Amino acid sequence: MIRAFFVALAIAALFHVGNARVGAQAPPPLGFFQNYFVTGDYVVGGVGLSDTGGAGKITVSGVPSGADVLAAFLYWQVVADRNAPTAGSVGATFRGNPLSSTDGPFAKSLGPGTYACPLSGGTSTRLTFGYRADVLRYFDVDGSTGKQSVNGRHAVTIPKGSLVQPLGASLVIVYRDPDPAAPLKAVVLYDGEYSMNASTGGIAQTIGGFYDATPGPARLTAIVGSAQKLLSENLRFNGSLLATNALRSSAGGQWDNPTFGVATPAPPAGGVTSQVTISGDYEGIPVEDCLSWAAVVYSTEVEDTDGDGLLDVWEESATPLTDPNGATLPHLSAMGASSTQRDLFIEIGYMQTAVPTTYGTELKAEHSHLPGHEALKLVGDAFDRQGIRVHFDVGEDYPPGDADPYDIRDARLYRRGKAINE
Numbered sequence: 001m002i003r004a005f006f007v008a009l010a011i012a013a014l015f016h017v018g019n020a021r022v023g024a025q026a027p028p029p030l031g032f033f034q035n036y037f038v039t040g041d042y043v044v045g046g047v048g049l050s051d052t053g054g055a056g057k058i059t060v061s062g063v064p065s066g067a068d069v070l071a072a073f074l075y076w077q078v079v080a081d082r083n084a085p086t087a088g089s090v091g092a093t094f095r096g097n098p099l100s101s102t103d104g105p106f107a108k109s110l111g112p113g114t115y116a117c118p119l120s121g122g123t124s125t126r127l128t129f130g131y132r133a134d135v136l137r138y139f140d141v142d143g144s145t146g147k148q149s150v151n152g153r154h155a156v157t158i159p160k161g162s163l164v165q166p167l168g169a170s171l172v173i174v175y176r177d178p179d180p181a182a183p184l185k186a187v188v189l190y191d192g193e194y195s196m197n198a199s200t201g202g203i204a205q206t207i208g209g210f211y212d213a214t215p216g217p218a219r220l221t222a223i224v225g226s227a228q229k230l231l232s233e234n235l236r237f238n239g240s241l242l243a244t245n246a247l248r249s250s251a252g253g254q255w256d257n258p259t260f261g262v263a264t265p266a267p268p269a270g271g272v273t274s275q276v277t278i279s280g281d282y283e284g285i286p287v288e289d290c291l292s293w294a295a296v297v298y299s300t301e302v303e304d305t306d307g308d309g310l311l312d313v314w315e316e317s318a319t320p321l322t323d324p325n326g327a328t329l330p331h332l333s334a335m336g337a338s339s340t341q342r343d344l345f346i347e348i349g350y351m352q353t354a355v356p357t358t359y360g361t362e363l364k365a366e367h368s369h370l371p372g373h374e375a376l377k378l379v380g381d382a383f384d385r386q387g388i389r390v391h392f393d394v395g396e397d398y399p400p401g402d403a404d405p406y407d408i409r410d411a412r413l414y415r416r417g418k419a420i421n422e
Helices: 312-317 372-382
Strands: 031-038 039-046 055-060 068-081 126-134 152-157 164-176 186-196 203-207 213-226 234-237 240-244 259-264 277-283 291-302 344-346 350-353 355-361 362-364 387-393 419-421
Touching: 031 164, 039 186, 039 213, 039 291, 039 387, 055 126, 068 152, 068 291, 126 186, 126 291, 152 164, 152 350, 164 291, 186 203, 213 277, 240 259, 259 344, 277 291, 372 387
Parallel strands: 344 387, 350 419
Antiparallel strands: 031 186, 039 055, 039 164, 055 152, 068 126, 068 164, 186 291, 203 277, 213 259, 213 291, 234 240, 234 277, 355 362
16 A cells, blocks of 8 residues: 655544533643654553652563654653752653753653642642653664664653652654554544642543544553552543543552553544543542543544545545644645545745855855756656646745646645745
8 A cells, every 4th residue: 555645744522520520621631742643553661660769661562573663752750849840850861861951851841730649749839740752862773674673671760859759651652564554543642731639520631633533443541640559530431431440550659551442433424533532530439549640642543545644534624624722734625635536745845045155166156946847747747657646835936837737826725835045
């Protein structure tokens, strides 16, 4: 199966709770971070650090040999003094590599801090802080495949001291399967800081960003700190009970990242499945657990009839779609896409100089590397002979040319290829 790729184009509720306060939550406690549309999936490994002095090893398995690793994010939480929000990130390391420098931490703080569970070291002056770091660059490359090797054990250290108490860390890996016949999936990540306890009553987290899901098997991972084995909670998926007391420090001291097999529901008549919900509550629970949520990962197959890596709903929607943060996606159907015709979208940037310029000792006249219509037509024709329709976005300054049937000319649709000063 041939799959076309976007080049430089960013395509980048139902729940049941035992406490009415959860139903009033708005917006959802965790925010949309990223989504990937890939012939692959994700894996998660984690380790509790509350009783290890802040050092441990995360075991990762399940990534196929020869897979392309697209993303690797390390999540972790600490309980720290409310006036020291970076205390848990300055000095952190992954595989022996520092995640901070003299200029500060590399990690993204997931919020301003949230209520710290008392059994995790929380007091009136301490909060739980969460962090996310991109650690893709730190993996070794397998000499036999030329791919990054991620299966195995990976050392992580989080600062521990009078001001900071580590809870745990999890590694999320997103990969492309080497099997070209693997189905297209959406892998969606939400993250942030949220305390689920008797006061807040629970959690209700909507998950979107997969747009056009195929009804059937899906996977869901919750990354959560502070859980105690002898305390409990209910987890529900789309209102149905998923598990009771699933968060119980199963990855080690005060850390959990369980993965559940769930089912993406069938869409409503004439529509698409645009979101699902994971929720937590204390209905029927005698003693409530206190939990600090960090992230949720969801994976589901998506509809891609022509196998070009672009969802059917993207290629057929009569109106522009948005991502879960409200950003407008490129209107592919208006650009000529079809769910029954493989499409390839290319945004072209180019170098130019508007004045004579010296390169070394040689003076060159002003010039532009903007490709002409003849060149674009040659490329478009070559793909067309393979059953792939190319759509070039060269921007509003590109002169019209009748001989080039592949150029996007509607000014309302440009993502705008731009000139770069050479």
